[in-house]
Structures are given as structure tokens and as C-alpha cells.
Amino acid sequence: MAVSSTVLSCPKMFGRRRSVAVEMRTIRWGVKCQLSPVKPSKYSSKITTDVQLHESPLALFDEYLEDKSRVFKAMFPDKPKSYRLNEEEWRIQMLPIKFLFLTAWPVVVMRIRCKSNGQDYPPDVPLDITKVLELNMMKWELQGLDRVMEPSDFTLVVQGALYPDRGGRHTRLKGRLEMNISFVLPTVLMLVPEDVRRNVANAVLNGLVDNMKHKVIESLLADYNRFKNERRTHH
Numbered sequence: 001m002a003v004s005s006t007v008l009s010c011p012k013m014f015g016r017r018r019s020v021a022v023e024m025r026t027i028r029w030g031v032k033c034q035l036s037p038v039k040p041s042k043y044s045s046k047i048t049t050d051v052q053l054h055e056s057p058l059a060l061f062d063e064y065l066e067d068k069s070r071v072f073k074a075m076f077p078d079k080p081k082s083y084r085l086n087e088e089e090w091r092i093q094m095l096p097i098k099f100l101f102l103t104a105w106p107v108v109v110m111r112i113r114c115k116s117n118g119q120d121y122p123p124d125v126p127l128d129i130t131k132v133l134e135l136n137m138m139k140w141e142l143q144g145l146d147r148v149m150e151p152s153d154f155t156l157v158v159q160g161a162l163y164p165d166r167g168g169r170h171t172r173l174k175g176r177l178e179m180n181i182s183f184v185l186p187t188v189l190m191l192v193p194e195d196v197r198r199n200v201a202n203a204v205l206n207g208l209v210d211n212m213k214h215k216v217i218e219s220l221l222a223d224y225n226r227f228k229n230e231r232r233t234h235h
Helices: 002-009 011-035 061-066 068-075 194-234
Strands: 041-052 082-084 089-093 097-099 102-116 131-143 154-165 172-183
Touching (some): 041 194, 061 068, 061 154, 061 194, 068 194, 102 154, 172 194
Antiparallel strands (some): 089 102, 097 102, 131 154, 154 172
16 A cells, blocks of 8 residues: 555656546547538528410420520620630639628539430429430639638539420420538638528529529520521511
8 A cells, every 4th residue: 555655646646647648538529520520511502483485386495495595694694704615515604692791703514415305304203205405513612702712622513404394285384493502610600690690691592593593594485486487587
């Protein structure tokens, strides 16, 4: 017992034991940090469209969709903010995304493909649909947040589909547009309550997607009417 008491009361031994304990706590804290990375905040918005489409036998909507360059210009008419990269892809500067006191300008590469005969259709499109216009964002960059966020901390996904449905008495133009955003919160936003952030994010995304939908559909239908008039003139 005397030997044991001497060892425990030795200053050098006690200092060494405390040092080891501190090191162990540091190691445990480091492991905890590595196993608990910051989870990104995720927000999404999906909107559908279903409007009557006045087709002409001389100018079917399927024929109109085959001219991807024309369709793209109708959907994204702001020429200074977009240009063609190749047969299927265009670079587009999208509408700004405003989240609380932060504003970002997404610049994306959008791929437009025209599919037919049920081959490789999006999962929510019936296989008996004759023609589908599919939109997928392939690349993106975010301008305006360089000082508060790393590019790897942000993910943006935009995808959609548009097609004529002739299953009823009248042809309907149907489609959907979906946007998903995921990002690691910058320090300036961590103090904002989660419910406030989510409400603001949902309102921003829904407004952005709804605005895109209305602009795209109105522009597309207006250009399809011009397409029909051109066909009538040639006949």
C-alpha cells in the first residue's frame, strides 16, 4: 500500500497521467469531428403543367419538338444570357436565387433531347406518348457566393419533361419541372432557425420554378402558333 500511495502522489507521474488524459480527450474529440461532418441543407420544388394544345394536322407538335434549336430559343428567349455549345447543350444564365440576404446567379449547361417511341422515357411519362422533350442540367456554376461558400458546398439539380398527350378529346400539353438545391450553410446563416430557413427556401424555390414554368409555356405556345402559321403559308 505504501508503494502504491507513493506512486500516485508523485508529481511527475501525476503530470504524465494528466497529459495522457488530455491527449485521449483530444483524440476522442478529433474522431467525433471526423465522424460527424456538417450535413447539407436540402430543398426541392416540383411543379407540373397541363394546358390545352391546339394542334394542326399540317403542323403537329411532334414535328415542332424535333427542331431543338428553335424550341430552345422559344423556351429561353434571352439571347445575351444563353448560347449553344453543341447539338444538344446550351449554356444558360438562370434567374437569380435570393436566400435571405444572399444572392446567387446560377449559370448552367442544359441538355435538351427529343425522345420518341417510348425509348428511354422519364419514369413518369406514359410509354404511349409519341414524343417527349427532356431537359437535364449537366453542369453548373454559382456566381456571387465566392466569399461565403465553397463551390463543393453547393449542389443544384434541374430537370424536366414536356410532351403532347392525345389520350382525351383534346390534345393536352403536359410536363413537369423540378429543382433541387443542397448546400452546406455558410457561417452567416447558421444562427437563423431551421424553420425560418426552410420556409424562406421553399418560397424562393417555388416562386422561381413557377416563374420559369409560366415563361417557358407562354413562350413555347406562342412560338408553336408561329410554326403553325408558317406551315399554312407554305401549303
